[in-house]
Amino acid sequence: MTRSARFRKTAQSPNIASLTLDQLEAAGTLVYEAFLDIATRHNFEPPFESPEFARFLVRFLNSSEGFTSFVASEGGQPVAVNFLDERNEIAGVGPVAVSVAHQGRRLGRVVMEALLERAERFGYESVRLLQAAYNLVSFSLYSALGFEVKDGMALVRGRPRPGEHPAGVIRECEPSDLDALDGLSMEVLGFRRRGDIESVMAWTRPLLVERDGRPTGFVCRFATPDSTFLGPAVARDEETLRDLIAGAAMSTPGELRFLLPVSCPWLLRWALQGGFSLVELDTLMVRGAYEAPAGAYMPSAWY
Numbered sequence: 135m136t137r138s139a140r141f142r143k144t145a146q147s148p149n150i151a152s153l154t155l156d157q158l159e160a161a162g163t164l165v166y167e168a169f170l171d172i173a174t175r176h177n178f179e180p181p182f183e184s185p186e187f188a189r190f191l192v193r194f195l196n197s198s199e200g201f202t203s204f205v206a207s208e209g210g211q212p213v214a215v216n217f218l219d220e221r222n223e224i225a226g227v228g229p230v231a232v233s234v235a236h237q238g239r240r241l242g243r244v245v246m247e248a249l250l251e252r253a254e255r256f257g258y259e260s261v262r263l264l265q266a267a268y269n270l271v272s273f274s275l276y277s278a279l280g281f282e283v284k285d286g287m288a289l290v291r292g293r294p295r296p297g298e299h300p301a302g303v304i305r306e307c308e309p310s311d312l313d314a315l316d317g318l319s320m321e322v323l324g325f326r327r328r329g330d331i332e333s334v335m336a337w338t339r340p341l342l343v344e345r346d347g348r349p350t351g352f353v354c355r356f357a358t359p360d361s362t363f364l365g366p367a368v369a370r371d372e373e374t375l376r377d378l379i380a381g382a383a384m385s386t387p388g389e390l391r392f393l394l395p396v397s398c399p400w401l402l403r404w405a406l407q408g409g410f411s412l413v414e415l416d417t418l419m420v421r422g423a424y425e426a427p428a429g430a431y432m433p434s435a436w437y
């Protein structure tokens with residue numbers, strides 16, 4: 135089938151609802167298979183290390199306050215899913231996935247439009263997502279819906295070379311630090327990240343670096359069976375974020391994975407020349423308001 139013939143196929147506009155409890159396992163499997171398919175077709179690693187992890191994520195998102203699900207179903211079975219991250223004043227998108235057999239029929243657009251309609255209704259001025267740069271379909275879809283590329287991201291994995299130690303004092307974050315982290319996030323990013331810090335804190339405490347008794351950077355950590363994902367992180371400068379990565383490596387013996395903005399070129403060079411390898415390049419796409427950061431950062435899995 136030619137590309138234009140394939141893309142002319144349209145689905146009848148399906149009803150969009152929230153996921154029901156009996157759809158969670160199938161939705162997790164759909165997410166795993168859709169991402170495995172696109173990654174394998176481009177010779178990249180799939181983002182979900184196992185079907186169990188994708189199913190865990192879907193169950194987690196469905197049961198967490200601050201996320202809304204959108205599902206299109208056929209015969210009660212999910213064929214397209216999407217999630218809106220409403221934990222902060224900026225909204226995040228994903229994972230969005232259409233079952234492999236139903237792709238190219240505008241179901242992706244339909245679950246995105248349902249999500250954007252809710253984001254608009256609730257007054258979000260900025261909706262953001264991360265997108266694998268090799269994924270031409272999702273890039274085209276998001277562009278058509280008004281998203282614009284604001285930064286590039288390098289997904290890296292590995293460990294710093296032995297002997298890399300943080301220059302400053304690093305400690306675990308306490309709930310009483312949250313106001314100061316809000317202040318730092320506002321200063322560097324122009325928005326607070328309290329919602330995602332709190333949800334990651336329920337698993338592992340973020341790390342914090344201080345100068346003169348005030349936090350100058352923090353990084354959240356989330357361990358999966360295979361590695362520890364770092365992010366979101368916010369720091370006054372790239373050297374402080376480097377210290378936090380070195381500190382996180384001291385706290386875990388395994389592999390680290392994180393997204394480094396290409397707008398932090400010094401830190402990216404440090405990582406790529408110092409023990410980390412590049413897994414893929416992603417784009418940060420934004421619909422609505424955006425302010426370039428005044429410091430260094432790592433996104434969450436959403437933005």
Ligand SMILES: CC(C)(COP(=O)(O)OP(=O)(O)OC[C@H]1O[C@@H](n2cnc3c(N)ncnc32)[C@H](O)[C@@H]1OP(=O)(O)O)[C@@H](O)C(=O)NCCC(=O)NCCS
Pocket residue numbers: 141168169172230231232233236237238239240241242243244264265266269270271272274275278
């Ligand atoms: C990405 C995904 C959600 C899109 O859903 P879909 O139902 O397949 O896509 P849709 O049919 O709604 O929309 C695709 C759009 O991209 C356009 N498109 C696709 N490839 C294109 C290309 N190479 N150049 C230009 N436009 C292209 C299509 O024409 C269509 O636009 P239209 O709505 O104006 O006709 C789906 O393919 C999927 O699940 N992929 C695997 C998981 C994934 O990649 N998720 C997104 C991660 S960021």
